Amino acid sequence: MRVLLVNVPHPAIGSRIPDDHLPPLGLLAIGGPLLDDGHAVRLIDGEFGPMAPADLVDEVVAWSPDAVLFGHSGSTSGHPVIAEVSRAVASRLPGVPIVYGGVYPTYHWREILAEEPHVTAIVRGEGEETARRLVAGLAAGADLAALPGLAIRRGGEPFATAPAPAIRDLDAYRVGWELIDHARYSYWGGLRAVVVQFSRGCPHPCSYCGQRGFWTRWRHRDPVRFAAELARLHREHRIRVVNFADENPTASPKAWRAFLEALVAENVDLILVGSTRADDIVRDAEILPLYRRAGWQRFLLGLESTDAATLALIRKGGATATDREAIRLLRENGILSMATWVVGFEEETDADHWRGLRQLLSYDPDQIQMLYVTPHRWTPYFRLAAERRVIQADRRLWDYKHQVLATRHLPPWRVLAWVKLAEVVLQARPRALARTLFHPDPALRHAMRWYARMGRRVWFHEIRSFLVRDRRATDGPSVAAFWGAPQDDEEEAMRPARRAGGRA
Template sequence: MRVLLVNVPHPSIGSRIPDDHLPPLGLLAIGGPLIDDGHAVRLIDAEFGPMSIAEVVSEATGFAPDAVLFGHSGSTSGHPVIAAVACALVKVMPRVLIVYGGVFPTYHWREILHDEPYVSAIVRGEGEETARRLMRALEYGRDLADIAGIAFRDVSGPRATQPAPVIANLDACRIGWELIDHARYSYWGGLRAVVVQFSRGCPHLCNYCGQRGFWTRWRHRDPVRFAKELARLHREQGVKVINFADENPTVSKKVWRAFLEALIAENVDLILVGSTRADDIVRDADILHLYKKAGWQRFLLGLENTDERTLELIRKGATTAVDREAIRLLRQHGILSMATWVVGFEEETDRDHWRGLKQLLAYDPDQVQLLYVTPHRWTPYFRLAAERRVIQPDRRRWDYKHQVLATRHMAPWRVLAWFKFTEMVLQCRPKAIWRVLFQRDAGLRHAMRWYTQMGRRVWPHEILEFLRARRLKWGPSVREFWGAPQDDEEQSMTATRPERRVGRREAA
């Protein structure tokens, strides 16, 4: 079959403002196995430009695909764009098959198949093996009901098959790197870059997380093979920056140390950036020198909030003392820390924002990223937010960078004022300015200046977009807007064995 992978242009601020673009890892992960199965596969990355719908349609028709596969990392806010592009493609190619995968369609398959007749099938959960089986069935006209991990229509309407098993061996499915021109993709201020996954899933139980249930359980790639792949990308393709898409790659200290040592042995000059938990950094205090030697320059730490009551509400499983210690340890070892902080909880007041700002200053992170609380229907947190009022009806704005819910005690403009004031104070305090201008480490100085430059561009854009945006004064409840809670369906796949918890004693 002729299979076209389409990465649609995403409307979020984070995608449109920077000059850098990262390759769509999810689609490349699907593309590799499909190429190995003998399909003719091509990728259209419409983020470049960004391409208009007409341009995507024109390029797609030139390839004359039998099937078009969509997926997007910004799944919820990307869905309206995917729907528009898919509809336009079907109008000019009525016989083309539309297959849709990702987090959002995994859980919203009923609504999509009901409202969007041009969608042929939905891949639920991770897609490498499921997409291979689905493409074979579509090519030879086999019954889709026999394929685990999909949703489709039959005579009775939308239906889902049994969940697919998780992929136990992540090294068995290769990434289709040949689908991209590496010279087009950059990060960290124009440095050639890729996105990778060492692991999938997370064993922690944060009740707002939209990813944990999608991956079902935590697994990891072979640490030595993974290190060799990164080294090969550097030597053969000139890749400099490795951006980890993992939710929590450091779960197992033993495995993570093996990866660090293997990458150090490859002796390649890489910049590694990614996310992890503060308690893992504190746990690994004795091997943080290996992190630095392997190339780590920044970790995003999901602090989420500085209020202990809020942390308990969202079941973060962390403490402010651990968060502060993690930032101190990273700075001691020459690794930047980016602290995320979430605002927009229902009972927040001016006093809460002021207290949070003071605690963030006490943490003293190198960088800060503020986000708005955004509930997902398939998470336990959705039930806690189900009766809150929606003020942003445009689903393209449900991307964590726009206010979507009303708060009880504060008007939206006041929430925005605290949001931007907190960013300004954190990034403009003397310590932060000193690090931007006079950081001794040239690599870290470049990183700080690049992030500061990007922030200067995003900051006024967010304010202008807020002033222009249409908001509801008294909108529907979250339940009315999205539908009934789906936390009973949170686990998208079937675990082949019970999830293995890595305790501190074992990890040490």
């Protein structure tokens, strides 16, 4: 079959502001197995330009596909764009199956199938094996109801087939790197880049995380094979930056150390960036020089709150002393720290924001990323936020960079003011400016300056959008009324893979 993978242009600030674009790993992960099955596969990446929806539809139609597969890592905020483009494609290509996959459709399959009749099937959970079976089934005209991991219509009503098992061996499915021109993708200020996953899932129970349940359980690639793949991308395609999409790549100390050692042995000049937990950094204090030799230049650390009650509420399991020590250790070993700070978990006051700002200053991170809490109905946090008011009904703005929930004690403009103040204070304080302008390590100085340039653009863009473009409701619906019933009982998207001996 002629299978077309479509990455629509995303409206989120993180997609539109940077001059760099990263390849759509999720669609490439689907494309590799389909290529190996003998299908003709092509990727259209609408992020470049970005492409206008009409132009994107024209290019889809011109290729005459037998099936069109949509997906986007932006999930909730990307859905309205996918809905618009897929609807237009279906009207121009009647009878061609439209398939949709990703986190958002995995959980909102009922509404999508009820409201968007042009969607043929939804892939729920991991897509590599499910997409292979689905495309084979479409080619053979088989009954899709017998295939696990799908949501389809049966008797005109939305119907979910049995959950697909989580993939045990992540190395059994390759990424279809040949579907992209590597020269078009960059990060870290114009350096050729890719997105990868060493692991999937996270063993920690943070109640607000929309990814943990999607992957069902934590698993990892073979450390040596994974290092060899990164080395090959560097040698054959001149890749310089590797952006890890993992939620928690360092969860297994043994596997993680094996990967670092294997990558050092490959002797390639790579820049590694990604996210992890502060307690894993503290755990690995003695081997952080190995991190640096492997190429790590920045870790994003989720420091969602300094308040013990809030940490308990969201089941973060962190501690301020650990957070501070992790940042110190990273700096000591020549690795930048980016502190992610999420506001809005509770009904904060001015005093809460002031206390949070002082705590962030005491952490002294190299970079800061301020986000707004965004509830997903398949997470346990949804029940805690169910009665809070939604002030942003445009789902394209549910990207963590826009306020979507009302705060009882502060109007939206004052919450924005606190967030913008924190960013200025953290990034423009003398110590941070000195690192940005005069960091002794040229590579880290480049990274600091690149992020500072992008941060300035985002800072002004967010204020301008708040004042001029974005519209907020003054008396919006509750979260429960906006999204519907909670789905935390469906949080695990797939069946746990069976281990030897029949145990999950």
